[in-house]
Amino acid sequence: MSKSIIEFKDVSKIYSNGTLGLKDVNLTVDPGEFVVIVGLSGAGKSTLLRSINQLQTISEGDVLIDGQSIVKARGKSLRELRRSIGMIFQNFNLVKQSSVQRNVLSGRVGYYSTFKSVFGLFSKEDKQNAVDALKRVSLAEKIYTRADQLSGGQQQRVAIARTLIQNPKIILADEPIASLDPLTTKLVLDDLKSINEELGITVMVNLHSKELAKKYATRIIGLRAGELIYDKKINEVSEVDLDQIYNGETASPKEAVNE
Amino acid sequence: MNEIPKRTIVQRFHLVFVFWLVVFLICLIGSSIITGVNLDLLVSNISQFFELLKQMVNPDWGYSRYIIQPLLETIQMAVIGTSLGTLIALPFSFIAARTVIKNKYVTSVIRFFLNLMRTLPDLLLAALFVAIVGIGPVAGVATLTVFSFAMISKLFYETIETIDFGPIDALTTSGANKMQVIVFAIVPQVINQFISYFLYTFEINVRASTILGYLGAGGIGVFLQRSLSSFRYDQTAVIIIAIFVVVLIIDTLSNVLREKLR
Numbered sequence: 001m002s003k004s005i006i007e008f009k010d011v012s013k014i015y016s017n018g019t020l021g022l023k024d025v026n027l028t029v030d031p032g033e034f035v036v037i038v039g040l041s042g043a044g045k046s047t048l049l050r051s052i053n054q055l056q057t058i059s060e061g062d063v064l065i066d067g068q069s070i071v072k073a074r075g076k077s078l079r080e081l082r083r084s085i086g087m088i089f090q091n092f093n094l095v096k097q098s099s100v101q102r103n104v105l106s107g108r109v110g111y112y113s114t115f116k117s118v119f120g121l122f123s124k125e126d127k128q129n130a131v132d133a134l135k136r137v138s139l140a141e142k143i144y145t146r147a148d149q150l151s152g153g154q155q156q157r158v159a160i161a162r163t164l165i166q167n168p169k170i171i172l173a174d175e176p177i178a179s180l181d182p183l184t185t186k187l188v189l190d191d192l193k194s195i196n197e198e199l200g201i202t203v204m205v206n207l208h209s210k211e212l213a214k215k216y217a218t219r220i221i222g223l224r225a226g227e228l229i230y231d232k233k234i235n236e237v238s239e240v241d242l243d244q245i246y247n248g249e250t251a252s253p254k255e256a257v258n259e
Numbered sequence: 260m261n262e263i264p265k266r267t268i269v270q271r272f273h274l275v276f277v278f279w280l281v282v283f284l285i286c287l288i289g290s291s292i293i294t295g296v297n298l299d300l301l302v303s304n305i306s307q308f309f310e311l312l313k314q315m316v317n318p319d320w321g322y323s324r325y326i327i328q329p330l331l332e333t334i335q336m337a338v339i340g341t342s343l344g345t346l347i348a349l350p351f352s353f354i355a356a357r358t359v360i361k362n363k364y365v366t367s368v369i370r371f372f373l374n375l376m377r378t379l380p381d382l383l384l385a386a387l388f389v390a391i392v393g394i395g396p397v398a399g400v401a402t403l404t405v406f407s408f409a410m411i412s413k414l415f416y417e418t419i420e421t422i423d424f425g426p427i428d429a430l431t432t433s434g435a436n437k438m439q440v441i442v443f444a445i446v447p448q449v450i451n452q453f454i455s456y457f458l459y460t461f462e463i464n465v466r467a468s469t470i471l472g473y474l475g476a477g478g479i480g481v482f483l484q485r486s487l488s489s490f491r492y493d494q495t496a497v498i499i500i501a502i503f504v505v506v507l508i509i510d511t512l513s514n515v516l517r518e519k520l521r
Contacts, residue, residue, distance in 0.1 A: 053432045083434030093425030097447045106443040110434025117435075118442045159429070166433050 003067065004028040005169060005202050006052060011061035013047050013226070021047035022058070023226040031169070034196045035204045036217035038245055044226040045206040049172045052204070053085045054078065066169065083110035086163025086201075088192075090175040092155040096148035100139070100158050103147050104130040107162035126165070133161035137191050153184025160191050171195065173205040177212075189216050210242045314492035315499075322494045326482055326501055333478035334505065336396050336471075337464040340403025345457055348408045352415030353441060358422065370416075376409035381467050385474045396477030403464050403471075410463075414456045415449075422448040451520040458513040465509050469502050 006029040013021030022044050029035055037045045050056035051063055054070050062071050070081045086107070094103045108126050109117040116122075134140045137157035139150075147155060156176060163171055173192060177185040189205075193216055196203045207213050213220055220237050222230030222245035230245055269275060353359050355369040384405055388398040426444035435443065472480020479502060486494040 055428060055432055079434040079436060081434075082432055085432065087429065087432040089425060089429065091425050093423075093429040095426045095444060095447045096423070097451075098443075102443075102447075106430060106435075107433050109430070109439045109443060112439075114436060114438045117439050162429070163433070 003031075004064075005031045005066055006204075007064040007067075008051075009062045009064070011051060011058050011063060013044075013051065013056070013058045013060075020044075020226045021056075022051070025061070025226075025228050027221070027228060027231070029202060029204065031202055032196070032200050033202055034193065034216060034218045035202075036213040036220050037204065037206050037223060038208075038210065038213050038220060038230075038242065039223035040246065043223040045223055046174055047226075048223065049087075049174050049204060049206060052170070052172055053082050053087060055087070079110055083166060084169045086166050086168035086171040088156070088159050088163060088171065088173040088176045090178045092152070092159045094147040094155050094158055094162075096146070098147060099143070100134070100145050100147055100150070101127075101130055101143045103158055104133055104161045104165055107165045110166065129165050130161070133164040134158070136164065136195070137161050151184070153180050153187055156180065156184070156188050157191060160188070160195070164195065168201060170202045170204070173203065175206050175208070178208070185212070192216070210239075210246075213242070311492055315496040317493055318496035318500065319491070319493040320497065322497045323501065326479060326498055329472075329477075329479045329482050330501055330505060332396055333468045333472070333480070334465060334509075336399040336403060336468045336478055337461060340400045340468070341407045341457065341461045341464050343400070343404040344407025344409075345411050345460070347404070348412035348415060351408075351412045352419060353445075355412065355416040356419035358420050358424065358427070359437075359441065359445070373409060373412050373416075376405065377413060379405070379409070381406045381471070382474065385471045385476045389475045394475035394477075398474075399468055399471045399476035399478055402476055403468060406467070407460050407464060410460055411456060414460075415453060418449050418452045418456070419445060455517045455520050458517055462506075462510050462513050466506055469506075 006027070008025045008027040011022055011025045015021055025048065037048060039045050047056055051058045052065070052070070054063075054073075058071060062069050064070070065081050065085065068081065070078065073081050095106070098106075102120075105122050105126065108122065108129070111126075112122070131140060131143065134143055137160050139154060139157055139161070142150060142154065142158070147158065150158065160171075171192065176192070177188055180188060189212065192203055192205065195201050205216075214234070214237065217234050219233050220230070220242070221228060222242075224245065230241065232241070351369060351373065355366055355373060357363070357366050360366050381402060385398060385402040388401040392398050392401060422445060426448070427440055430440045430444045468476075468478050469480050469483070472478040472482070473484045475481070479498060483495065483498050483502075486492075486498060
C-alpha cells in the first residue's frame, strides 16, 4: 500500500458553542484518489475539509499531510503545508475587483517573499504558469477581465486555476457547485476530474448529489453527526448505501468503514 | 380569528411619538431660557447686518492679488495635512479592524485611542499647535494632520470590516502570510473607498483650514481675521468670494472623481 497523503487520527471537533463538528474520525487518503464526501447539511463535511488545511482548528487528534502534522505546524511551516493544499469554495472567493490574472497569481504568493509579492514582482515563469492554468480551465481569453464580470461558473474555474498555480498535491473543494447551474456544474467537476487524472492531484470534494458523487468519485465517504459512517471504493458502492446515508439507517459505523 | 385586531389607545393616537415630541420641545425651550438665547437681540440688530452687507456689495477687487498667495497656502496646508494624516492612519486602521487582528483587546485599545483623538475639535488642536510651534502654516498642517488621522482611521477601519471575507480564506489557505493577505485580498476591495474618503477629508480640510488662520495657523484665515478686525468689509467680501470659489471648485472636482470611483 502506498504512503497516505492525508491521515486523520482520532480527530474530534467541538465548536465553542458546544456543537459537535467531528467525532473520533480516522481516515487515510492515498495519493491520486478522488474522494467525495456525502452527508446531510451539518453532518460535518465542511469541518472535515477545513481541518485538513487548518482553516478550522480541531479539538482533539491529529491531521497528517504527507506524514507531517499540520495541527502542530505554526508560522512558516504551516504556510508551507498550506501551500501544498489548494482549496475551492462554494462562493468562489475571488477578489472581484481584481483582474483574473491577478486572482490567479495570488495563488502563488506563498512561494514569494513579502517584498516581492507586495510589489507584484512575479517571475516570467509564473506569469506563463498563470496562462497555462487558465488554458486548462478554458478561460485564457478572460485573463485581463475583472473577476466580477465573469459568470459564476467562470469564476469557479478561475478559482480552480488559482489553486493549480499553487502546484498543490491536494485540492479540497467545499461545496464547489452549490451555487452553479447543472451545465456549469459539469464543467467545473470535469475540470477537477481531469486535474485529478492527468496531474495526479488528490481531490476531496463535498457534494450533496448522489448521482454526481457516483459519477466522479473513486471513493465515497459518508458522515452523519460528525461521525464517519461510510467509506467504500466506488466499485463497491451501491445505490442502497447512499440512500441510507441520507435516510439514516446504516449498519453500525464500525462495520460500514472499509479498512 | 382572521380579523384585523383593535389597536390600543397608545397605538391609535401615536402616544409614544407625541410623548417624545413634548419632551423634545420642553428641552428645547428649557435650554434656550437657561442659556439666554434672545431672538429679540437678533431682530433688533438686523440693521447692523444690512449695514455690513452694504459695504460688502462693493468688494475691493484690487485686494484679490494679495490673497492668491495665502489661498494657495491654505490649499497646500490641506494637501499636506490630509496626506500625512492618511499615511499615519493607514497602519492604525488595519490594526483596529477585527477582520485583520483577531485579538479583541488589541483592537479595543486602538479604537479607544482613535475615539479619543476624534473628540479633539480642530480649533482646539489649532490653538494647541500655535502654542507649540508658533504662528504660521506649520501649526495649520499639524492640526490638519491630527484631524485627518482621527477621521480617516475610523472611516478606513470601518471600510475594512465590511469587506467580503472569502478572499481572505482563499489567500490564507494558499499559504500567504498576513501582509500578503492584506495586499492581495483586502486592499483591492477597499482601495476605491479609501481614495473616496481621502478626497472627502480633503474637502473638509480645505474648508476647515480657511478658519484655522483665525487662530494664527496660517493660510487665508489670517487675512480674513485682519480685514474683519480693521472693518474693511470690502476686503472681507473679496476673501469670502475667493474661498467660496475655491471650495466650490475643489468640492466639484472631488465629487466628480468620487463618482467615477463607484
